[in-house]
Amino acid sequence: MFKAYSLISKVAIFSIKKINNDSSLNILCIGRAIFDEEIEELSNNSSKLNYLVIPKIIFISIFQFHFHRKIFDHTNYHNDKNLDFEKIEYKKFLDNFLTILFKELNIDAMMSANYVYSWQQELASICLERKIPFVILHKEGMTSPSQYKNLVDTYTNGKFIGSRMLVYNDNIKNALIDANIKGITKTNIVTVGVPRFDKYSSIGSIGSSVVFFSFYMEDKLRHISLPETTKSELLQKSINFHLEIMKFAKQSQHLNVTIKTKGGKRYLDYVLNIAKSNRLENLHNLKIINTGTPYELIQDAFLVGGLNSSVLLEAILAKRQVFMPKFKNSLFEDYFINNEDLVNYVNSYEDLIKCINEFSTYEYLEERNDLFLKEFISTPDGMSSIRAENEIISVIKNKL
Numbered sequence: 001m002f003k004a005y006s007l008i009s010k011v012a013i014f015s016i017k018k019i020n021n022d023s024s025l026n027i028l029c030i031g032r033a034i035f036d037e038e039i040e041e042l043s044n045n046s047s048k049l050n051y052l053v054i055p056k057i058i059f060i061s062i063f064q065f066h067f068h069r070k071i072f073d074h075t076n077y078h079n080d081k082n083l084d085f086e087k088i089e090y091k092k093f094l095d096n097f098l099t100i101l102f103k104e105l106n107i108d109a110m111m112s113a114n115y116v117y118s119w120q121q122e123l124a125s126i127c128l129e130r131k132i133p134f135v136i137l138h139k140e141g142m143t144s145p146s147q148y149k150n151l152v153d154t155y156t157n158g159k160f161i162g163s164r165m166l167v168y169n170d171n172i173k174n175a176l177i178d179a180n181i182k183g184i185t186k187t188n189i190v191t192v193g194v195p196r197f198d199k200y201s202s203i204g205s206i207g208s209s210v211v212f213f214s215f216y217m218e219d220k221l222r223h224i225s226l227p228e229t230t231k232s233e234l235l236q237k238s239i240n241f242h243l244e245i246m247k248f249a250k251q252s253q254h255l256n257v258t259i260k261t262k263g264g265k266r267y268l269d270y271v272l273n274i275a276k277s278n279r280l281e282n283l284h285n286l287k288i289i290n291t292g293t294p295y296e297l298i299q300d301a302f303l304v305g306g307l308n309s310s311v312l313l314e315a316i317l318a319k320r321q322v323f324m325p326k327f328k329n330s331l332f333e334d335y336f337i338n339n340e341d342l343v344n345y346v347n348s349y350e351d352l353i354k355c356i357n358e359f360s361t362y363e364y365l366e367e368r369n370d371l372f373l374k375e376f377i378s379t380p381d382g383m384s385s386i387r388a389e390n391e392i393i394s395v396i397k398n399k400l
Helices: 002-015 035-044 057-067 081-105 118-129 148-155 170-178 195-202 228-251 265-277 294-299 310-317 349-357 366-377 384-398
Strands: 017-019 026-031 050-055 109-112 134-137 164-167 189-191 209-213 257-260 286-289 301-305 321-325 344-346
Touching: 002 050, 002 057, 002 081, 017 035, 026 035, 035 050, 035 195, 035 384, 050 057, 057 081, 057 118, 081 118, 109 118, 109 384, 118 134, 134 384, 148 170, 164 170, 164 384, 170 189, 195 294, 195 310, 195 384, 209 294, 228 257, 228 265, 228 286, 228 321, 228 349, 257 294, 265 286, 294 301, 294 310, 301 310, 310 321, 310 366, 321 349, 344 349
Parallel strands: 026 050, 026 109, 109 134, 134 164, 164 189, 209 257, 209 301, 257 286, 301 321, 321 344
Antiparallel strands: 017 050
């Protein structure tokens, strides 16, 4: 078995990306989409830590080797007695693996994007046993104002194993505290904002294109309690709204229009199938893509659309106009409840054309927008990275 630990540790070390800031402190981060952006921004805004990014597949593969015969959900990982043997064996393997890994890398702390992952539970436990701080920069912290409790209740595993949890806003912080999750206290959960949003404070002049960040309604409804008839209505409205964006592109040949989906193939296929079914896939000014960063697309745009997505918050930070479908009559609460003056609600391509025709009268209301953004990203001052890194360093120095 030792050879297995040794081999996997060598593979892990080879696969690690190191962001060297000439610091004496090293933090090992478990890489994944979005979280990697947070790490990059943390590094860009400070030189107090060296960030080492290890692919999450390393840990997931070890975990699946030990648990592949078991069927369970992450929400009951800590309460399922049928997993006891696998937990012990998995932890033994991890313990030996980490001995080699930590010796080679001189790690002062570890950091991950959430506290609920099943494959992470024993990993975090080993770190704490070794007095190595385990920090969570919680990436699941933005939703509609009334949905924070539902978000926490739906996804929690009932136990936080870690030294400090850093969150985006006070709403998710309070929801996590109120949920009485074992291990979470008022002193080990801290609001820092969204590090990857810091760069929007210097994004530059407004672009000339229109970008719509596609939404997959099944994902949006996962943690919201709605009648089945309402869910079916929203699923159809989603298809119809994507079609209206395509019709808008057809009617606005002078504008470049991009529909950006999530990275997975099913998300791209969802939009491509709508286009093909309506013979709109070959418009010269319409791109349907699943690549590129929100920052790059927003940078090139003057008008940004989406639905209850962080990209709308990013667009407001970048002082771009935003639009979204008018789904409120379907009991679907959007981000802009009680702040409707900050968004353009549209139902059709004609509404979008009207929005663009009125663009010259658009006025960015900084104070109003900042108050709105505070509910989602805390203080929109471009300093989230500094706050987050200061918390991490405090945890390392105090060995919390």
